[in-house]
Structure formats: C-alpha cells, structure tokens
Amino acid sequence: EDQVTQSPEALRLQEGESSSLNCSYTVSGLRGLFWYRQDPGKGPEFLFTLYSAGEEKEKERLKATLTKKESFLHITAPKPEDSATYLCAVQAVTSQGGSEKLVFGKGTKLTVNP
C-alpha cells in the first residue's frame, strides 16, 4: 500500500530562519510527487510536481527536491506570509501504465514569526 509520511507535524521558525520539511514515501512505481500549500479555511494550492530522483523545482523562497525515498521542501529566509500547511502527495503508476489516485500526507503546519 502506498504511504506518505510528513515530518515534522508542526514547525515554528523566526523570519529569516531557513529550514526543511520532509516527505517520506513508499510507492510501487512513482508517477509523480506533488507539493501543495494550504492556508487556513482554504483549499490546497498546487506548488510543484517532481517526477524522478534528483529532480529539483524552485519557486521564490521554496525549493523542492526528490530522492527515491523522500522529498524535501526547503524554505530559505522565510517570511510570515509563508505560514501555511504544506501537503505532500504521491501518485503511483498502474500496471496498465496509467495513474493511480493521489495519496496525501497529513501535512506540516509551518508558522513563521516576525
């Protein structure tokens, strides 16, 4: 069974204090790993897709990386507006070469204090 575990559950940072969020996964055949940001009371907002080990994607202060067992979301010099819950999800390849449904982790709640 495909599984996604995110750590830590919650993270508090001071503004400018860089850190990383972890997403560990087990999947039979990875089609893609996805990062989302979710603000309180809103739906998740898509950030990145990573397809293979070694791949990296960047957007402003966020950088996502992927290995065969985990993904990291690095946050460089965070600002209070980066405060949100960050969700990781994996999607497996079916035996017919299609896509399985997404399996989500439970998220990391990030708080950045000014």
Place this chain on the structure above:
Amino acid sequence: DVKVTQSSRYLVKRTGEKVFLECVQDMDHENMFWYRQDPGLGLRLIYFSYDVKMKEKGDIPEGYSVSREKKERFSLILESASTNQTSMYLCASSPDTLGGYTFGSGTRLTVV
C-alpha cells in the same frame, strides 16, 4: 487561471437531511474529485470522475453519491446526513490523470 468554485463556504444541516454540494470548474477539465478533510486524518478521496456520466468510488464512498451530468459540474450528495459527515469538503479538477489538481475553496459542512 483555472477556477474551481464550490457553491457554499459554510453549511449547517440537520441529521437525516439530503445535502447537495455543488462544484463547477471553468477550464474544460476532464477529471473531477471530491475529498473530505478532517484534523488528524488528512485528505480522503470520496468519489472521482474521469468523464461526463462516469464515476468511480474513492476510499470512503459510504453514505455519499455523486452526479456528473455536465463536464464542468460535479455534485456530491449526502443521501441522509449524519453527524459523522461534519467535515471540510473539497472539490478538485485536473486536465489529465497527473496529480497537479486545482482545488476549490472548500465547503465546511456541519451536521447537527
């Protein structure tokens, strides 16, 4: 930008009522999904649809049904609402089977 619109942000319904949650997307996406999100349990897939009039069960379909009569609209139906269906309901769509979904803002449903 793709927009997924859920008809209500907040709903309060009584136990036993039939509840309709509506979702409309404006970018001609093939695929639509209904999730519920609960603290400590994360996002769980209720139903999804890859085409008009097609539907498939997700991980927790019990107590729910769906309707997709038009490509842009995907409705979630609670046949007889119960208190354990109190939750945040999220609709999503995507143009293909890859997981870069666009989510709506959610409907927070309270069943009393």
